[in-house]
Amino acid sequence: MAATGDVLVGERRIAARFAALKAEKRAGLITFITAGDPGHEVSLEILKALPGAGADVIELGMPFTDPMADGPAIQRANLRALKAGANMKKTLEMVRSFRAGDQATPIVLMGYYNPVHAYGVPAFLKDAKAAGVDGLIAVDVPPEEDQELALPTRAAGLSFIRLATPTTDKKRLPKVLENTSGFLYYVSLAGITGVGAPDPKTVRVSVDELRRATKLPIAVGFGIRSADQAATISAFADAAVVGSVLVDCIGETAAGGKKPAEIVASVTALTRELAGGVRRASR
Amino acid sequence: MKQIPNTFKAGPDESGHFGIYGGRFVAETLMPLILELEQAYRDAKADPKFQAEIDYYNTHYIGRPSPLYFAERLTKHLGGAKIYFKRDELNHTGAHKINNCIGQILLANRMGRKRIIAETGAGQHGVATATVAALFGLPCTVYMGATDIERQQPNVFRMKLLGAEVKPVTSGSQTLKDAMNEALRDWVTNVADTFYIIGTVAGPHPYPAMVRDFQSIIGKEAREQMQAAEGRAPDSLVACIGGGSNAMGLFYEFLDDPNVKIYGVEAAGHGVETGQHAASLTAGVPGVLHGNRTYLLQDADGQITEAHSISAGLDYPGVGPEHSWLKDAKRVTYTSITDQEALDAFQMCARLEGIIPALEPSHALGFVKKLAPTLPKDHILLMNLCGRGDKDIFNVAKALGTKL
Numbered sequence: 001m002a003a004t005g006d007v008l009v010g011e012r013r014i015a016a017r018f019a020a021l022k023a024e025k026r027a028g029l030i031t032f033i034t035a036g037d038p039g040h041e042v043s044l045e046i047l048k049a050l051p052g053a054g055a056d057v058i059e060l061g062m063p064f065t066d067p068m069a070d071g072p073a074i075q076r077a078n079l080r081a082l083k084a085g086a087n088m089k090k091t092l093e094m095v096r097s098f099r100a101g102d103q104a105t106p107i108v109l110m111g112y113y114n115p116v117h118a119y120g121v122p123a124f125l126k127d128a129k130a131a132g133v134d135g136l137i138a139v140d141v142p143p144e145e146d147q148e149l150a151l152p153t154r155a156a157g158l159s160f161i162r163l164a165t166p167t168t169d170k171k172r173l174p175k176v177l178e179n180t181s182g183f184l185y186y187v188s189l190a191g192i193t194g195v196g197a198p199d200p201k202t203v204r205v206s207v208d209e210l211r212r213a214t215k216l217p218i219a220v221g222f223g224i225r226s227a228d229q230a231a232t233i234s235a236f237a238d239a240a241v242v243g244s245v246l247v248d249c250i251g252e253t254a255a256g257g258k259k260p261a262e263i264v265a266s267v268t269a270l271t272r273e274l275a276g277g278v279r280r281a282s283r
Numbered sequence: 284m285k286q287i288p289n290t291f292k293a294g295p296d297e298s299g300h301f302g303i304y305g306g307r308f309v310a311e312t313l314m315p316l317i318l319e320l321e322q323a324y325r326d327a328k329a330d331p332k333f334q335a336e337i338d339y340y341n342t343h344y345i346g347r348p349s350p351l352y353f354a355e356r357l358t359k360h361l362g363g364a365k366i367y368f369k370r371d372e373l374n375h376t377g378a379h380k381i382n383n384c385i386g387q388i389l390l391a392n393r394m395g396r397k398r399i400i401a402e403t404g405a406g407q408h409g410v411a412t413a414t415v416a417a418l419f420g421l422p423c424t425v426y427m428g429a430t431d432i433e434r435q436q437p438n439v440f441r442m443k444l445l446g447a448e449v450k451p452v453t454s455g456s457q458t459l460k461d462a463m464n465e466a467l468r469d470w471v472t473n474v475a476d477t478f479y480i481i482g483t484v485a486g487p488h489p490y491p492a493m494v495r496d497f498q499s500i501i502g503k504e505a506r507e508q509m510q511a512a513e514g515r516a517p518d519s520l521v522a523c524i525g526g527g528s529n530a531m532g533l534f535y536e537f538l539d540d541p542n543v544k545i546y547g548v549e550a551a552g553h554g555v556e557t558g559q560h561a562a563s564l565t566a567g568v569p570g571v572l573h574g575n576r577t578y579l580l581q582d583a584d585g586q587i588t589e590a591h592s593i594s595a596g597l598d599y600p601g602v603g604p605e606h607s608w609l610k611d612a613k614r615v616t617y618t619s620i621t622d623q624e625a626l627d628a629f630q631m632c633a634r635l636e637g638i639i640p641a642l643e644p645s646h647a648l649g650f651v652k653k654l655a656p657t658l659p660k661d662h663i664l665l666m667n668l669c670g671r672g673d674k675d676i677f678n679v680a681k682a683l684g685t686k687l
Contacts, residue, residue, distance in 0.1 A: 063586075064585070064586065065455065065586045065587045066455065066461075066464055066572060066573075066587050067464075068310070068464050068467045068468065068573070069310040069467075069468070069471060071468075072454075075454055087584040087586075088584055088585070112571075113308060113571045114570045114571045114572060114579075114581065114587070115584060115585035116585070117570055117576075117585060118568075118570060118584060118585025119584075119585065139310050140308045140309055140310060140571065140574075142307060142308075142309060142311055142314045143314075144298060144307050144314065145306055145307065145308060162311070163310070163311045163312075165311050165312040166312070167311075167313075167314075167315045167316065168311060168314075168315065169315060172314070176311065187312065190312050190471065190473075190475075191312075191471060191472035192468045192471060192472060195472070
């Protein structure tokens, strides 16, 4: 069979996307939305529209009642999704529908351990992989608990993407990197999502330090809300992650009683703007 | 063959697990802080000066040892086991919570932390934290669910008098679990200078073990006092369980006494069968929340469900991981008492003993009321009366339909 028929999945789909970005000599845009926010159908339409608007990788939040590391914007997104009936099965269905039309854009599920724990780790990994998920970020599963989720995830051929933070010192970094794959997510400030803005100079120094310790692509997130901020970060990072500003946009347009098509249009317009920032970054 | 451990007191292991429970399920930003805390606590524990400081404040500030009291009228009324109360409600600030707060503030001091945060449900832990923060001159922020602020006004005012800032939490169910989420968010944002005083035997390692250690003074004193009073150990122990710190404090000393029966009493709210309760050990399943694996009230999708209890201090959908382990190991029997049963026991204790208990230990009392009559008169039953009821009188009046 011709190689064109082959589809890279899991860890390899993520690697292929970062290799392509490198070839284009630009940073990537990673967009975060919460699955099922503000409702299943709209959320799926938003998800499908993201790559066309310039998203290179998609982080899809698995809704949870108690998102301890998230700020008000993503807390509200979780509650909107849950109120609209979101659950893990529907999140995986969303990925399956998306994957039917897009084989190239990596999807990383992001969230907290308990919904995965309740689903059962082996069943979750099997179903997530079958649905077309490529990687997993579990905010509350540090390297100290690797046998829980990180090792099974990697054994299943999916990336386990770890967060490094301003409190991750040189002594600890090797432990954080040990079972990390796909890319490394650098949390640019100590805090919760969507609150505060990182100082680009400090972040650059940290990213340079990380580069000396790993060959993995480095994405930077937390507090990036504008195209200009995305451009600044993209000058030295391999990808910029935006979340809170997008889910705020979803929340505000939904609360304003906008029709699904209008919500999708608002989110894609914002994504295009952010993608513009990432693409115009001088490297 | 199921292996019976030769001690129930060895936990947690090096990585903070009690069997499959416990652990360190927190965001990476907090991991270095938790490791640092673990090391600092290990060092402090080995330092006789640290223990001497705790002893000093226990004696001169908290007023320890708390009395062991033979509840003679209650014993006669129930007509069975001889009932003793360990009177931790007589501590400074009115509950057992201060035992832990003294330990943690001394540790915070050793670590050079300049700012204190805490979560609170009933407000007892908030008051105890605000108290020690005042005592050591540190600024203090207490997170409290908006619902709890409403039903625990006296404690909110107490915290403010003590100089603490009380931050209402309006997310989720607006109770203890959400207060804990918010405290964790504060901690992750203010990593450099802040010490988080967790109020119960839950949270990431080393908190469950550390809080237990600070509370275990209750059981140590009780053993000595019972020896003096009766010449032997009690036959059974009863304590209420929200997160479970007063219970671990009493139980830990006696875990390896095979003849001591141990009962933990959860809040059954309107009844476990109604779904409106806080009985995570009785009706929950293991999951991961607030840094540890433990029994949780949750739905099939792993979403945390709201707990209910008339007692704000028990209104939590989880429980300390050591209790989860003791349940599976069948060392402790966990049972539950409804709002109504607790209210009845609350009034019974006031009238028979002249002691107004908090609604939390009123649950333990509600179970004593059922258990004692089934036991012989030479059976010694020891209950932890872990808090006093001054803070609850307005709510009890409301529940009884009395206008104040």
